[in-house]
Amino acid sequence: MVECFRALLDNCNSWSHLKQIHALLTTSGLSKTDPFSWKFLSFAATSASSDINYAHRFFLQLSNPQLFHYNALIRGFANSNNPAKCFLIFAEMLLNAVVPDYLTYPFLAKAAARLSDRKAGGCLHARVLRSGLASDLFICNSFIHMYGSVGEVASARKLFDEMPMRNFVSWNSMLDGYAKSGDVSLMRQVFDQMPERDVVSWSALIDGYVKDGDHKEAMAVFEAMKAEGPKANDVTMVSVLCACSHLGALEQGSAMHQYIAEERLPLTLALRTSLVDMYVKCGAVNEALVLFHEVSARKTDVLLWNAMIGGLATHGLTSEALGIYAEMQDLGIRPDEITYLCLMSACAHGGLVDEAWGYFKSITRDGMVPKSEHYACMVDVLARAGRLEEACQLVCEMPMEPTPSTLGALLNGCINHREFDLAEIVGKRLVELDPAHDGRYVGLSNVYAVVRRWDKARSTREAMESRGVRKSPGYSCVEVYGVLHRFTAHDKAHPEIEEIYMMLVVIGEEIKFKSDDSERQDFVSSLN
Template identity: 60%
Template structure:
């Protein structure tokens, strides 16, 4: 009788705690409720433990490691508890832990069920670890779960994420009753691998398309560098497709950024606001990046300043620091770096790359050395890009010998970007002997890059070694290296204009070229517009410059 009344009281407390846990918002609250539960002897009550596990493993404000500590104290966890932990880790920063827990589970003699596998496959996908994905797949076959639609969909995605489109397709083809997720996973797989013709085909054969189908296609075009196509698909989506969401807009903004399409970018920003799309951190980063890349650094700063700094991550700081750096606002970018440290945001390799780029733009050699050294001091390993940036700093500043020595004592083999930076420096500072050595090495390393032959040929042309210049062009032709024309875009009143080097087909071509001469002339002499052509014709050094740049 007495036991009965006690357990009745516990049941009441349990009920109250369960409903409070349902409204829980933070780990702090959860821990308080957990403590109360333990005090009232509920630490072995299944429903109570499940709530604790699920919140800490799955909610956005959760803490999977806390969840795991609670889990470890259970003497014989149910399959639900195992799955919760595996699921939590599959979404975490360390998806590999899902696989460790899976092993533990097998050793405990607990059989995974149809819900365990999608999480394990997802963990492998997020790790891009095909080997582990295949092991999990083998378990799936062995335990007879091969025809589960959720499992098949996650397998398609996993193989596609690992770059194995063939196997993704095999699973897809074997499926009975494909649904939208199956089609989207296949489409996204092709888009991620840059096989846009196939992605487009899948997209067109789909019976039904949702916002993810459209977003995957747009993002595929963006990743493939086909920004105009991406924008065209977005316009089509606006006309006949579902409403875009914040993920779609991230890809679209990236396309605008690469095109330098400021007006379009502003319109996309307006689209986000007008449609009340959630202003996520990722979206804000894309906006900052878009404005910075389109030359609207003030607007980039405006968006950046509007972000509540308590929620920032390293991405948005890097975008802003990098944006300021490319705008030549070196002081500001270094100041922002200090601010970032004040907010306790840990800088990473990319931050240092941005800082080194800033130094390259501002000619700050001393600061560059400082950053390069602190990168190493912070326990990071400089990548070839860091070396390339450092060489760029030295080469731009004319310290060609130092740059050369720096390259010689690197622990890695010089890449083409490292030597390319030195090569440009040699040309800019007219060290044509070193330019020749480096240029020849570059061609040896990268015989299919047309720019290297042309660059070296131009060097010979400047020193009037016409035969050598010619032989460079011939070597290029002999090896079948295709000349890819340089081009750029400029956006005027929302219309994108493309300029190809030496192309004169644009209706305003004459005017453009006369402006170009004017600008070059001004840079050279600060001369006035009325005698520009005369000046230009009389000055052969301008021709040298036009050849070299």
């Protein structure tokens, strides 16, 4: 009998199969026998087809759970969408006088990292130091990662420097710590110093540049990786596609799509989401829709829907965005706080104030708390529509200090709707709030320029310069035949600049002609 169960469990590779074995174990009274209960718990909590809640229910039935049961459950929760449960299980473990070992701490550190819980992470590390496990390589690596993830890269570095022995995971965790902290020069230094670089090192470097906003450098590193590094994986491509979408580089993005197919990389949900995001942001709405619709709804998650809705919203395709949301609701997929931001941004572009209010109120109804971004978005909707009084009222009512983006939205509305007295007040407040940001001074100075108060406009610019803030010139990018061209205002550097300006004149005339035409059509239809 015992041998029979052992063979069944060893060959078990599916969830339904495992449930059948569980039923057999229960009816035969063997389920609480250690080797089987551990094997079962470990499969239920950590395998590819795991169900952590099922594993937890099974765990609760154990009369005398052992260290390895706790470890399996903590590991499962660390990778679940509820990592905070790890700490509850850990507390229970300590209450039951079960002593954690070298397999317990890496996953607790991971949970603290995923929750960005600096306090919990620090307590756990203190416990490790007292436990005599402090020299374990895996534990050290996990805590370097934890410190990097909670924004304490200096502590990560201290741990890294004091380690008796390092491996490539130590270096990758340190690299990732600098990537997350936004310190690209130290990130690069670690990358250049590390004894060996694998696909994780390269991917972390690329993603570090993406997070820093240096998308061109991210692409350059990817090219270097193709030339001299390991083969890229699906995670690498998620970051690379993110760079393409920010650059608006459709041809490069499509080439990446082709690369994914040629290299037969798994089209994971994250990768599909990145492709949808890239296509829609680069204006290839149809390609995005094809990729979005070709996967069955069961295999989607809210992030994929957000990418589609947000992308359509960015292009002002308001009704299409709201249509996709309606589909999402029909399928019973729960929106998250990002979904609401995407929906409200769609409303802002389409001038749908009442709908935006509806979504804003739904956030609370869905059991979420509106964040400053939601207030900023709602203020933007109201301000764009010229409902400045309501916008001001919302700013006053918001439960947190208004962020620069909230006031920025209000300022734009004031300028567009010629409320210059209010614009001056908001503009001044923005400069106070964000004194290192060049755009805030420019915004206020532009308000003064519009009302011809040149002295004030000049003194605002001077205030900016005296505080050492430099105005960085705005620019835009255009991709032609796979090559990105960057232009700033009055740019004369491009070799084909004469033809480019000539084409601009032609396009300008074309727009004028089109708008005259639409006015004429409006006039004709008003007669009917």
